[in-house]
Amino acid sequence: MITIDLDSSEPLFNQLIIQIKKTIENRLLKPGDSLPSIRQLAAELDINSKTVAKAYRLLERDNVLVSKGYRGTFVHPKAEENLQVNIKEWLDTELPKDVARYRAAGATDSEIRIAFNQAISKTGN
Amino acid sequence: MITIDLDSSEPLFNQLIIQIKKTIENRLLKPGDSLPSIRQLAAELDINSKTVAKAYRLLERDNVLVSKGYRGTFVHPKAEENLQVNIKEWLDTELPKDVARYRAAGATDSEIRIAFNQAISKTGN
């Protein structure tokens, strides 16, 4: 159902995200269905449970999954609508535009990096 | 005239920039005046010429200095006006606003960093 390629350059947690989304897209998993538990899936794939937890956590933030604590993790009721609504993809379109703006102002890549690191290190989350 | 603190955490090239600006601000250097050559200043301070060249290059971009090739480097005619007009400072106000925007969208600092690195590594300068 879900496979993992340890030799891929794609991070494991992201492989999980992609495949879970695809499974929902193909309707093999429907809204309300339960997913394997974090530890269970980690054991099947022989990877660390934290890695699975990370994938679940990110998918929950994007409203693709819903965690119900000790009752397990489920497919979000409106999961299908949110398969595309991806913060990662939004960042991937937004950030290059901003970087282009900095460069147009004459800033060096090095300067941009330094200013970025300062900006993100202050009041981080 | 210009001193360097090798033990400071402040990068050498930035120490140079700060001190050259201050010298112009104190009118010890006026528009049109010539600066010591890159190699000359590097020899006096016993640092690498590339470090001095970097400081000069950045100051020229900010219109504080003007390089005239084999004729040397001079204080920009309108240097005094441009002592404050700093791309670095502009970045320091612009980037935090953008980062705040990303965070408001729900992005993790880690995600922002990754997207940023991808954005800036493609077509770098």
Next chain:
DNA sequence: AGTTGTACCAGCGTGTCAAATGGTACATAT
């Protein structure tokens, strides 16, 4: 010849970060 700024090439030391691993613990439920 000597000097100017500039442009390449490379390397080193340091630090930071992402990704993943491992362990432990907790409250809440069956």
Next chain:
DNA sequence: ATATGTACCATTTGACACGCTGGTACAACT
């Protein structure tokens, strides 16, 4: 007891960037 998601602690690995150094070379000028 057992299982759930979650939250801490920690370490390791690899990659990458910065700041700085060093060498070499070039065209243009005195």
